[in-house]
Amino acid sequence: MTLPVLASLAAMHRAAAADPIALDPANLPRIATVDERFQSYNIEMVEVTGGPFWRPYGRPESAGAAQRLPDAYATYRAIELKNPRLRRLAAALSPAYLRVSGTWANATYFADQDTAPSKPPAGFNGVLTRPQWRGVVDFAGAVGAAIVTSFAASPGTRDVRGQWTPEQARSLVSFTQSIGGEIAAAEFLNEPDLKSGAGIEADAAAFRRDFSTFHTFMRKMSPRTVLLGPGTIGTDATAADMFTAVADGIDAVSYHHYGAVSERCGGRRTPELALSEEWLAQTDEAIAFYLRLRDQLAPGRAIWLTETAEAACGGNRWAATFLDTFRYLDQLGRLAKAGVAVVMHNTLAASDYGLLDWQTFLPRPSYFGALLWRRLMGATVLESGVPIRNGLHVYAHCGRGLAGAVTLLVINNDRTASRELILPSPSERYTLAAAKTADQTTATTAANLASATASLNGHVIATGDEHELPPLQGTLTAAGTIAFAPATITFLSIAGAGNRDCS
Template sequence: MGRALLFLSCWIFLLGWIHECGSAAAAAAVPGRSKFLAEKIVAKAAAVEINTSNTIWRVSEGFLCATLDWWPAEKCDYGTCSWKDASLLTMDLKHPLLENAIKALYPLTLRLGGSLQDRLFYKVGRSAQRPCSNFVKQQNSIFGFSEGCLNMSRWLELNSLFQRTGASVAFGLNALNGRQRVSKGVYSGSWDSTNAEDFIKFTHDSKIAIAAWELGNELSANGVGTTINSRQYATDVKSLREIIDGIYGDQIDRPMVVAPDGFFVAAWYQQLLQSTGPRVLDAVTRHIYNLGAGVDRHLIQKILSPTYLSQEAGAFKQMRDTVSRYGPWAQAWIGEAGGAYNSGQHLVNDAFVSSFWYLDQLGMAASHSTAVYCRQSLVGGNYALLRTNSYNPNPDYYSALLWKQVMGNDVLPATVVSETYLRAYAHCAKSNSGGLAVLLINMSNSTVYSVRLKLSGFAKSSKGSSRTPRLEYHLSAPLTDLQSQRIHLNGKLLDVTPDGNIPVLKPISVDSKQPITIAPLSIAFVVLPDAKLQACTIIE
């Protein structure tokens, strides 16, 4: 390692503390040391290879997605009740910060669903005279709650919010309606679609835009609460397709049909696709809670373990290959991903440390041909992007916002050379034709990486200008406290403005000839606006 690299700068301001550089053998003392940082901090060179000849995938415009759930305030896990008024039936739809937060992520896909969608009926049509009440605890019932009800006045209020914010909606329908419970965890019979059909028709006739209708939640293979066999599920999905075709006809903006929103088992998904056949399912969805239970004391260690996080790559690949082979007409979606199940863990899944998992997931999903990735949740539980009731953003909200602002839809292959704790993902830049955007994640607690980008496969003789400064967005936790619910951007605290708006995320400009310096336990988005990549050039 040359001295020019080791002495990149005598003082680097990245994490809210000042790091004094030294030689390779010596490490600097760090004032106000965090318990998450190692005793010795070293500098190290690293390289990221990016093949720019062709893009490998294009995510959908609505790739970034978040969920809204039906859980009432009485939903508790491990003695903690974290949902409060986050239910779709009770949340404050006129809170200005909620509205501004959704607008800032435009175009955001919102998936409305969760376990209790399969206990929900719609007070409309042939069910208009049924008594309508909220979910209440019921010990011996599936999911531990009684049946609940969505009345049409609330449905119109919800859609007023979606229309004001430009959100795209995927609605999860009750797939257990009409089935008979024969024993604990076992339901038999076919889906009774009459209530769903009345609801879909009301929605269509009310000119409410729906991007997708989804059938069921976590009822496939290793289902939660109960399981439906794949052939019966295929029959029910075909019924939903017939309803959609009958109501929407040949509309250009006809909603997609999506299923099963469950946990992935290749044989079950294969059978579903083979049994439905072409022109039935438009997207196949699975859920991810790869960190384990929300009560797990080792969540932070899992999040900061590259080896542990990489295990999910196998599931992404298997899902991609299953859809490609047995249902090439369908997209692959992540319909729900909260990291840790049973509402997550406070000061982990709602803290800065979660962004290492979340952004790695977004990068991994996009590089494995995933069209949409839905985060559980926008509001509610301990894994939400926004804090329950106040709607103040948690760190992952700002991470999502930067992804939306910087990373374009076209994905490029990126490889980190020989460094396990440094992750890299590359896309065409969002707002610069021909530009390059790179996400760098430093999971090391002891290494300041000095990163060089090695671009190959140029389709043009000109490789772009090195004179144009690159743009950098460095995310870090205040005082490197990974359990903080606050976040720094380039050393400055991000917070909503006094008038309740989401702050503007501004980069710093850096000489493109210099390597990218990324501090321990931090994340950086880097944009080369003048890369002039033909694969990323928009032809007018």
């Protein structure tokens, strides 16, 4: 094929990609329904107890040599769950699930007393006290969150034969109930397909045996708790074996997903790939694996993604910037279409992948995406009819709280070209973009998009004081052709759509 012909075909492709697409919100069909707590989050167990967790990077422009273990860790003080700003911002995302778990939970000893022992008992790596867990229960009640957790399964919980015993779990569940709390859902342990530093081997036969003990215990001690599993992170034979081991005993399927590991653990991903179709599509590849196993082993069970973020080991340097807002919202859109009931972001406020800064609790760009999703996207998922292609990802839900209303999430992940839709009804528009400084160019480079600040409809989002939520006001947009600038994320709230599936 000659160069002129290739150039002509490329030009035709660009033109086709740029052609406006007509979309009628009134006739978008219902394809799924998600949990009212669909958009949820994690606070790691080690945040509650205090201890070593992933050391945050500096600002993106200060990137230096990659950190390596153990330098990847910093000692975190226990999170201030009574902080007014933290509570106000978390409450704005409710109703939600609050998952308190993570790798450290596998070996955390519940002291069942008000003061911690001088060191963890043998077979444990950390200590959780009554006041700390009471703080979780109080926080969940104050912000409208339901608690999800997992339990210790390290050598300290096991008998002389190496089999798991429920004494530690019994103490935690009993104390939770005694103070008026409830564990809404639970995984037996965190990521059983990985060999854990807590001394837990990835052994499917042992997992089956211990989960059976756990299942019997929980059905008696906390019968309303939704039992989740397998809680695996892989998409390989080991994860499949773990799924098979517990499929008969779970109420809902749970899995974890990260598209990469951060520099801290030897990852090599660059920010230039953060908007690529290859990167964003990894969400589909992971859920396809678990959907297949669900349909084979646990048909009809709901699926929960109980831990996910930009990259494992705390996130990369740009996880705290506007760049990751694309991954965050595109992932929610894809998984809702796939029928996933719940998605729990890791974390609410720790390391670089937190929705909030770990020290100040000030919102990061992804938080504003989360807040708009919570305010505008209802639980009924619609089929937009627009195939995913570079620069145009269109997700549709019934609008929250308005009969017949539809909300569109339109992601333009192309860095250079605009996209267009044609709508028959007026809408309220909310366009998120990176807030650029005066010395940045207008080009949407990785450096410009790695902004710690977002703008809404062209105005920098002000964070306000600790008692106030930032105002997020839409702009009335007329019916007709609507353009979406490069590297932007737009919610379109269409109150007058008249969709019968949204009544």
